[in-house]
Amino acid sequence: MLRRLPDILGRRSRLALTVGAALLLLLPFAVDLSLGRGWVRITDFALLYIMLALGLNIVVGYAGLLDLGYIAFFAVGAYTYALLGSPQFGLHWPVWVVLPLGASLSCLFGVLLGAPTLRLRGDYLAIVTLGFGEIIRIFLNNLNGPVNITNGPQGISRIDPVTVGGFSLGSAHQFAGLEFPSVHLYYYLFLGCTFLVILVSLRLEKSRIGRAWMAIREDEVAAEAMGINTRNIKLLAFAMGATFGGLSGGLFAGFQGFVSPESFGLMESIMILCMVVLGGMGNIGGVVLGGVLLVLLPEAFRHGAGPVQQMLFGKILIDPESLRMLLFGLALIVVMLVRPAGLWPSGRRQRELTADDGVAQQEQETVYDASR
C-alpha cells in the first residue's frame, strides 16, 4: 500500500500530503506556543479518542453492529496496563508485553460477549453491550475488598509511563537542540498509532472481509445467501473493534499515569458512539472529524463559556459545565435532524441513500417497515 502510494496519488495530492504531514508534525509546537501546554494534552486526548472511534467504526460503521459498551474494552486495556505496570502489585512489566496482553484480553472479552449475542437482532446486542459496560465499571469500583485488586473508586496511580528500550516518554528529551516535553512525545506516539489504525481500517474496508461486513450491514439475510458466514464475520468485527479499544486503553493508562473507574462510564461509550455517528458512519474521514469536534469543542467551550457570560451579562448566570453538556445534547439532536447520515457520510452509503431511480426510496421504506 505504502509502496504504491506515489503511483496512486497525483503530483498535486502528493504535495498536499507532504504539507499535511509537515503540519501534523509541527502541530504540538504551534499549539504549545499559541494556546499553552494544556492544549497539547487535549490534542493527545483527541488522538486517543480518534483511535477509539476508529475501532468502534469497524463494529458500528462497517458491520452495522450497535455497541453501547465500547468503553469497557478500553477499560480492560487500561486496567491491564495499570495493574502490570504500577506500584499496585509492584509489577513493572515492559510495554511490549503489557500492551499486547491488554489488547488480547479485550479481544477475549469481545469474543466471550459476542459469541452468544451476535446471533440475535441488533437491538439486543446494544443492550447487552451496555450492560457489560456497566458490569465492568461496577466490578472495577468494588474489587478493592476483601482482596484489593483495583483499588476501588480511588483508582490506580503512579502508572509507569510508556518506555521503549530505556527511552521514557514520561519525561522531556532533547533532540537537535530542541526540547521535546512529555506531552509532545506522546503526541507523536499517538499520531503514529492513529495512522496505523487508519491504514488498517482503509485496507480492511477494501478487503473481502470489509465487503462482507458492509453486505451484512445492508442486508444480513442476503449476505448469508451469498455464502458469508455471518456469525463468524460479525464476531470478527466485534473482536477486532475490542482489540483496538484495548490497545488504546493501554496507551491511555501509560499517558495519564492514573486510571479510575470514573473514566469508563456509559457517558464515555456514548461519546465515542456519537463521534462515529455524528462524523459519518463507515467513513474514516468522517469519524476523524467527529472525534476532533467532540473532543475540542467541549474543551473550547469549557474554557470559553465562563468569560463570555462574564462579558455579556457581567456575571456567570449558568454553570459552564452544565451549559456545555446542554449545548452538546442540542448539537447532537440538530446535527442528526439536519444530516441523519452524519456530517461527512461515506460515499458508498451516500450513493445508496440518494440514488434517484426510486429503488432506494422504496428500499428505505420497506426497511423501515421490516425493522419494526
Next chain:
Amino acid sequence: MDIFLQQIINGLVQGSIYALVALGYTMVYGILGLINFAHGEVVMIGAMSALAVSKGLLSLGLPVVLAMPLGLLAAVAICMALGYTIERVAYRPLRHAPRLAPLITAIGVSIVLQNLAMMFWGREYHAFPPLITSDSHQLGGAVISDLQILIVLTALLIMAGLLLLVHRTNLGRAMRAVAENPAVATLMGVNINGVISLTFMLGSALAAVAGVMVGANYGIVHYYMGFILGLKAFTAAVLGGIGNLRGAMLGGLLLGLIESLGAGYIGDLTGGFLGSNYQDVFAFFVLIGVLIFRPSGLLGERVAERA
C-alpha cells in the same frame, strides 16, 4: 424467614415501579421499533416536577392530602407534554433516517433533559415529602408500610387499566394495528401520527407516576436518578419480551425480586466476598442470561432474524 419475606416485599415494591417504566419502553418499541433512550429522564422530570409543584402548594398553605395528589397530576400533565414534544422534535422527522440516527437524538434529548434539570434544581439530593402518613404493619416477621401497599396497588391498577385500554378500546386496537403494520393501518383509516403521539403521552404519564413512586419510596430525588432506573426498566422490558405489555409487567416484577433477593443473599452465597454493592450487576447478568437462553424474552413470541 423474616429476611426472606422482607426482601420479597421490597422486591415487589421496586418491581412494580420497574414495571411501570418498562411499559413505556415496550409500548414505544412495539410501535416504532425504537429504544426511547430518553424515557428514564422523563421519569426523573416527573419526580422533580411533582416535588416542585407540591412544595409550592404546601407553601401556599394547602394540606398534604391535597398538595401531593395535585403535584402528581401536574407531573403527569408535564410529562405527557414532554413525551409529545420529544416524539415530535426528535423522532418523527427521523422515521425514515438510518436506524442509528433516532438513537443519537434520543441520547441528545436525554443529555439535554438531565442538564436542564441540573440547572433548575441543582446537583444536590432533594428530600421528597411522604405521599401519605404511613403506618407500618407486621407481616410474619417482616414490615410493610401503607406507602408500599399503596405503590403496589396503584401500579397493579394502572397496569390493569392499560391492558383494558389496549385490548378493549378503539384506541387500543389502533395502537395494535400500527404496531402490526403501519401502512395497512393507514389504509384502514388510522391516524398513525396521532396514535404514535398518544402512545408516547401514555408512556410518559406512566413514567410520571413511577417517578413520584420512586421519590416517595426512597424519600429523595435528584437530577441523575432517571438514568440507571431507565436502564433497568429497559432490562425488565427485554426480560419479559420487548413489545409485549404483559411481558413488561412480569419482567419488571421479576427484576425487582431478583435484585432484592440477590442483594440480600449475595454476601452469604459468596462467603462475604461480594457485598450488596453488587446489586446493580444482577440486572445485567439476568439480561445476558435471558438473551442467551431465551432471546425473545419470557413472554415474547419468537422473532425471526429480520434485516
